[in-house]
Amino acid sequence: MxxxxxxxxxxxxxxxxxxxxxxxxxxxxxxxxxxxxxxxMYLPLGYRVLKKIEAIIRDEMNKAGAQEVLMPSLIPxxxxxxxxxxxxxxxxxxxxxxxxxxxxxxGPTHEELFLMAAASYVKSYKDLPFNLYQxxxxxxxxxxxxxxxxxxxxxxxxxxxxxxxxxAGLDVSYQKMFDAxxxxxxxxxxxxxxxxxxxxxxxxxxxxxxxxxxEIGEDKLVLCDTCDFASNLEVSACVTVDEPLExxxxxxxxxxxxxxxxxxxxxxxxxxxxxxxxSMIYLIDKQPVLIMVRSDDEINEVKLQKLFGATSVExxxxxxxxxxxKARVGFAGPVGSSLKIVAxxxxxxxxxxxxxxxxxDYHLVNANVGRDFTVxxxxxxxxxxxxxxxxxxxxxxxxxxGIEVGNTFKLGDKYxxxxxxxxxxxxxxxxxxxxxxxxxxxGRCLAAIVEQHHxxxxxxxxxxxxxxxxxxxxxxxxxxxxxxxxNALYDQLTAAGIDVLLDDRDERAGxxxxxxxxxxxxxxxxxxxxxxxxxxxLKARNDKAIHLVDxxxxxxxxxxxx
RNA sequence: CGGGACGUAGCACAGCUUGGUAGUGCACUACCUUGGGGUGGUAGGGGUCGCGCGUUCAAAUCGCGUCGUUCCGACCA
Numbered sequence: 001m002x003x004x005x006x007x008x009x010x011x012x013x014x015x016x017x018x019x020x021x022x023x024x025x026x027x028x029x030x031x032x033x034x035x036x037x038x039x040x041m042y043l044p045l046g047y048r049v050l051k052k053i054e055a056i057i058r059d060e061m062n063k064a065g066a067q068e069v070l071m072p073s074l075i076p077x078x079x080x081x082x083x084x085x086x087x088x089x090x091x092x093x094x095x096x097x098x099x100x101x102x103x104x105x106x107g108p109t110h111e112e113l114f115l116m117a118a119a120s121y122v123k124s125y126k127d128l129p130f131n132l133y134q135x136x137x138x139x140x141x142x143x144x145x146x147x148x149x150x151x152x153x154x155x156x157x158x159x160x161x162x163x164x165x166x167x168a169g170l171d172v173s174y175q176k177m178f179d180a181x182x183x184x185x186x187x188x189x190x191x192x193x194x195x196x197x198x199x200x201x202x203x204x205x206x207x208x209x210x211x212x213x214x215e216i217g218e219d220k221l222v223l224c225d226t227c228d229f230a231s232n233l234e235v236s237a238c239v240t241v242d243e244p245l246e247x248x249x250x251x252x253x254x255x256x257x258x259x260x261x262x263x264x265x266x267x268x269x270x271x272x273x274x275x276x277x278x279s280m281i282y283l284i285d286k287q288p289v290l291i292m293v294r295s296d297d298e299i300n301e302v303k304l305q306k307l308f309g310a311t312s313v314e315x316x317x318x319x320x321x322x323x324x325x326k327a328r329v330g331f332a333g334p335v336g337s338s339l340k341i342v343a344x345x346x347x348x349x350x351x352x353x354x355x356x357x358x359x360x361d362y363h364l365v366n367a368n369v370g371r372d373f374t375v376x377x378x379x380x381x382x383x384x385x386x387x388x389x390x391x392x393x394x395x396x397x398x399x400x401x402g403i404e405v406g407n408t409f410k411l412g413d414k415y416x417x418x419x420x421x422x423x424x425x426x427x428x429x430x431x432x433x434x435x436x437x438x439x440x441x442x443g444r445c446l447a448a449i450v451e452q453h454h455x456x457x458x459x460x461x462x463x464x465x466x467x468x469x470x471x472x473x474x475x476x477x478x479x480x481x482x483x484x485x486x487n488a489l490y491d492q493l494t495a496a497g498i499d500v501l502l503d504d505r506d507e508r509a510g511x512x513x514x515x516x517x518x519x520x521x522x523x524x525x526x527x528x529x530x531x532x533x534x535x536x537x538l539k540a541r542n543d544k545a546i547h548l549v550d551x552x553x554x555x556x557x558x559x560x561x562x
Numbered sequence: 563c564g565g566g567a568c569g570u571a572g573c574a575c576a577g578c579u580u581g582g583u584a585g586u587g588c589a590c591u592a593c594c595u596u597g598g599g600g601u602g603g604u605a606g607g608g609g610u611c612g613c614g615c616g617u618u619c620a621a622a623u624c625g626c627g628u629c630g631u632u633c634c635g636a637c638c639a
Contacts, residue, residue, distance in 0.1 A: 009572095016575095016632090019632090037632085508600070514599065517599090
């Protein structure tokens with residue numbers, strides 16, 4: 001690409017409505033442009049990078065034996081109704097009607113269609129296993145798009161689906177995808193962790209996430225200092241060590257006016273948080289339940305959902321809480337409550353603790369389980385915290401933030417049962433097909449890579465992803481010899497199979513240097529005053545050193561650095 | 563969905579309080595200048611002031627509505 005005659009621009013000033021380093025740099029370097037909230041255009045340079053990411057993934061998918069297909073985006077709504085996911089995905093789905101009033105949706109994920117495709121092929125166990133994948137645009141009406149390309153409403157996803165006759169087969173298919181994912185992310189130069197995760201809307205047996213480590217990541221990764229334990233916060237088990245109970249003290253009412261938060265209680269009444277509990281009223285599949293955890297713990301809604309096998313878990317509204325406790329919000333408690341009470345394991349070893357009194361402006365001190373109220377179930381329902389004990393090895397837990405760039409699921413027979421995908425085995429009996437699904441967001445990978453690979457001057461692309469491997473900068477376009485040498489190098493490098501960008505614009509040297517740094521081309525060849533000695537300068541983007549290279553050695557030198 | 567802010571040239575913003583000729587910087591065009599880390603200058607082009615209704619002799623400016631963007635929270639595959 002020769003810049004003088006190409007669509008290429010950069011912005012000198014920061015863009016206002018980008019809230020992430022990657023979003024800002026990608027927009028400023030002219031790679032992408034925001035079109036509406038959470039919807040972006042990919043411009044020539046950005047699209048080249050996206051294509052390189054796709055090429056890596058495609059290569060690994062094909063090596064793993066998967067076959068590429070392309071499903072539609074426009075899908076009859078009934079497809080998702082049959083699988084039971086229309087309601088589950090709810091308002092995250094873009095929906096529309098055709099001219100006859102028939103409801104359609106824009107596909108947010110494609111399990112259903114792949115299952116239908118599989119159904120037109122699978123008859124017998126002899127047809128299994130196989131794996132299909134696609135790169136296709138997904139539409140998800142996110143309530144809050146954020147962080148440039150990281151949380152968007154329209155994005156390309158590589159999704160793959162494996163079909164097996166049994167769980168043993170799924171294990172094999174899953175492992176192939178898992179390895180292909182690791183290889184893909186390694187080739188992209190991403191720093192990532194693989195964590196256990198919630199199966200969420202997908203359902204199924206196992207979910208593992210590939211998380212790019214980044215400050216702006218929206219997922220909390222739970223990691224161990226000593227072993228390789230790695231889990232998403234939402235599913236990370238907690239270790240609870242039971243401790244002996246103290247002698248029960250008499251239950252007393254405590255007048256606690258103007259106390260809105262736990263911290264006020266600690267400050268005003270000198271009660272340690274380890275002696276306090278909080279009671280929250282949750283609607284679990286619309287049924288109110290009182291959930292208790294120690295005050296300094298957080299309730300984990302995913303664990304609640306699993307514990308109850310529920311579809312919906314939501315905090316009760318203030319009105320509901322006030323009706324049920326007959327007190328203002330902030331004073332709910334277990335004593336005298338008619339609600340079902342579920343408490344975290346940690347509550348079991350607590351004695352003489354504080355609870356809400358179900359009475360505005362009052363708490364109760366020295367409450368005790370068994371004497372003052374009954375817990376119908378103790379369970380692990382809190383979030384693990386940094387410094388906690390590792391559930392795997394007993395080491396110490398720390399957190400990192402992660403951007404979910406890939407996800408692998410063992411779905412089992414959930415979808416094949418719901419939609420009737422079956423095969424005949426050798427004994428002539430029907431069985432549901434066992435499925436796995438595997439997703440990567442190339443755009444999110446792109447953004448995550450920029451988050452991890454940039455400096456004060458701009459993007460620093462890993463070699464495998466850079467839109468161009470080499471930038472040839474002609475310093476003074478008024479000097480014919482420089483222009484000719486630049487063009488000659490461009491032709492030679494191109495002929496050698498190297499992606500070259502020629503900056504032949506009539507701009508100041510500083511402008512070109514800054515632009516090439518911003519865009520993040522890994523290698524820069526400067527054609528300037530050293531040309532008089534038959535030499536050009538070679539500089540790596542991530543290195544300050546400048547090397548003089550003879551004109552006729554340039555192609556070989558660049559090849560050796562590749 | 564709840565709360566806040568903002569919509570004026572491609573980008574970033576001023577002007578609005580107190581209504582009266584639409585501005586600045588960057589970018590863009592031409593010429594001169596300069597030519598190794600975002601040269602300096604001169605002259606230009608580009609805007610139904612998000613949209614609608616209202617108040618007024620007169621609205622970017624005041625009022626109501628609406629759409630969009632954004633921030634915090636909720637939600638989130």
